[in-house]
Amino acid sequence: MKIEDVLELIRKEGYKVTNQRKAIIQVLIENRDFLLSAEELLEKSKLIYPKTNMSTIYRNIEILSNANILFSDIDKNNIAIYKLICSNNHHHHLICKSCGRTEAIDYCPIKAIEEITKEKNYILLDHKFEIYGYCEDCQNKGT
């Protein structure tokens, strides 16, 4: 999924395309394998469009969440972290509980998900399949 696809989606929902919004989405696309906090999103967005403000970050997080294209989670320090949900290049993560490293995995139990939602008569929106553990480095460090 390229930035133009997301912008098109944004336009369809009736939102305007601003420089700040473009910067934020570009950052999310470039970091689709990483869960970013609001602060990290701001820092990286500022590299693209320096005038970006934290309020704008939060307001766009909400818009993208409502559009169901943003995955949110909570890290070990209770800070909300986000990444884009991309229907193609879809994958999940191995997340190290010690250093926070995130590693993409291709496996996704999508077949099961579709069967379950059909059986329970839910309209499928989103799903999370994340695995937490200790990565090799952290095991060696003995943490």
Added chain:
Amino acid sequence: MKIEDVLELIRKEGYKVTNQRKAIIQVLIENRDFLLSAEELLEKSKLIYPKTNMSTIYRNIEILSNANILFSDIDKNNIAIYKLICSNNHHHHLICKSCGRTEAIDYCPIKAIEEITKEKNYILLDHKFEIYGYCEDCQNKGT
């Protein structure tokens, strides 16, 4: 998993068993199919042991998290929500994005999880497999 099993685990980790702690764990066990916020945990714990305080709730949330027996997530209002991880009676959830209803499902991609962590050389701690959608009621309400 009964309350005694969790208390035994708590004792093994070197923690004391207090009335507040027992109340909190009992609430978590009784609500193992629901994701509870800190405030809901407090309210329900107070029904068992009225003197329970919010600080105690948060401190016990941290202890149970560190012991890797607490699952945490974040709801649509950015509030942290929790439930016990029980190795037996293990299951995941269908979560309605509209009304917040949680429905247990038996399916778990545990085989895949074990294979992936082995292949990537991670020590497996925990995993999330949650499906989000709109339940039948909310579909009928047209929300």
Added chain:
DNA sequence: TTTGGTGCAAAGCGTTTGCACCCGC
């Protein structure tokens, strides 16, 4: 021109923390 978007600063509120006291063990 219209209307949603943004920056700024202040407010809100869930969460954390210091300290004195309490209570399992």
Added chain:
DNA sequence: GCGGGTGCAAACGCTTTGCACCAAA
């Protein structure tokens, strides 16, 4: 009695919000 656990209240800091101004369409 010792050392961890708790209650209280204040502090913290992430997130939200009101308002005036800006900019996309």
